[in-house]
């Protein structure tokens with residue numbers, strides 16, 4: 001069974017869609033989770049976890065058929081794995097390739113501080129400043145609460 005999966009992984013090329021390459025080893029499932037993609041819409045997803053890489057030793061890779069990411073998605077990936085590259089595939093050709101860049105500010109992390117103004121039902125959108133990319137460290141723009149690494153992922157929506 002494992003052999004078949006590995007074989008199809010190598011053979012499967014997508015015609016149109018997105019390849020996220022050089023994901024930090026072991027982070028692919030978190031990437032899928034925060035992108036909200038689980039295959040239930042019938043889209044083809046092939047994935048390699050801890051794949052051998054000449055650059056970084058090991059990496060993860062995800063290929064999505066007919067899935068194209070928006071800026072919001074790309075920013076989320078940049079926080080989880082700043083080394084990731086995004087390849088946009090059209091008619092089996094790479095038409096665009098870029099390395100993700102963590103933004104200075106993110107609006108998709110909910111503040112865990114219940115007393116924070118962003119949790120008081122006020123018309124205030126959660127906002128965190130990215131104060132360190134590696135290791136990841138973000139700070140609430142309202143109450144100064146700091147979140148680190150995987151903690152950030154737990155509050156990402």
Ligand SMILES: [Zn+2]
Nearest residue numbers: 111116140143
């Ligand atoms: Zn806060």
